[in-house]
Amino acid sequence: MHPALWINQTGLSVQDRQLMATSNNLANVSTYAFKKDRAMVVDQFYREFRQAGAQVDQQNNLPSGLQMGTGARVDGMQKVFTNGNIQTTTQALDLALVGQGFFQVQMPDGTMGYTRNGQLQLNSEGVVVMSDGLPIEPAITIPAEGTTVTIAEDGTVSVTMQGESQPQNVGQLTLVNFVNPGGLKPKGGHIYLETEASGDPVEGVAGENGMGIIRQFALETSNVEAVEELVNLIMIQRSYEMNARAIETSDHMMEYLIRNV
Template identity: 50%
Template sequence: MNPALWVAKTGLEAQETRMQTVSNNLANVNTTGFKQDRAVFEDLVYQNVRQAGAQNTQDAQLPTGLSLGTGVRVVATEKEHTQGNLQQTGNALDVAIEGDGFFQVLQPDGTVGYTRDGSFQVNSEGTVVTSSGFELEPPLQIPDNAQDVTIGRDGTVTVTVPGQAEPQQIGQIQLAEFVNPAGLQPMGGNLYSETAASGQPQVGTPGLDGLGSVMQGALESSNVNIAEELVNMIETQRAFETNTKSISSSDQMLQFVTQNL
């Protein structure tokens, strides 16, 4: 295959992957706690035809070399864990994180997942769960006769029950943070899982040791910037079109050689 055609083909694949990333960002513009992805590119290995600094003659050294690139690829997609806007909902069990940290969620297989989606609810047993029914970790039980639920900035959960003037503390929400949150594995369902790249979770009280505080009656919106993503979409489209023109030009050159030589 003509090397130029192959190089342009890798460009098409890379831009197609970037377009998929942009499309996923736009599709999740209203997903609670969603963090936008960014495609990371790298050039492929070079064919080193002539080494820079080699001796051209006994007394002359080559100032530059001759290296031919073989294309490009998407080497990673990186989550940008910047703060999303906090939207007031007024729901007692809607909790947003202001700063660093993740809620801990117990999954059906017994492992712990991590999320920024704090739209919690209560199941039939009074346990606080996510919208998918996964229990918050550590578990939080709301009494049947609870009238009001209050969640403090440090995650302290108190309720008022009939016949008692003083609020009753029933538990505390804890947060987990990671050395490299970009290394977390997105699993869908607004959940992440721990990986070797993310490091082990450091669990603590909200507002302490670098952890963010929690805000009751609010949710963190997606951090996707629509205007930025639309610009990225146009840029990706133009880059894709340019690579198709490279293929067309290379094909015309080969056709000229075939017909005239």
């Protein structure tokens, strides 16, 4: 079997993974707070036939070696946590994070999840939750008598009660950040989970110690650039075609040798 067949097969696998990442990005181009995926592609190990610097005779060494590559592979899929654009809305519980940080979400098993999605709602008890019912931490409860909800840039939540002019403080939303956000595990539903690679969550007040600020009546859009992803699709297609053509050429060469040698 000609080695080029195996090498170009790895190229096809890489482009397939690249296509999956790009397709997922495009599918979420209008998903609020979505962070795009980027495939981390590396070359594979090399077969060494001649070592650089090896001694040829008593006086001379080889100026270069002879190593043959064995293809490429996808070594990881990285989330790119650049900020998306900010879109203004008319909902008081729509929150956008401008800068670094994540909201905390209590998972069904009691552990913590993390999200940048600020499409918040109230459940039947007036608790601030995500669209799937998971409560935000620290827990914030909006009284039924409240008429106006105000959320400051530092996460302070105030409610103006019916018949009153002065707002009441009902809690404060805090944020967390990670040394390596790219190491978080995406769970789906806008939720990320802590891993060994991400490091421990560091909790803080919005707008302090490098944390982003919270903006009410706004949502963070996806950071996917549709034009960029479409260009990537063209590059992936061309790369796939070239690898497929190289496999076809290797096959023809082997066929020629079998018939004529």
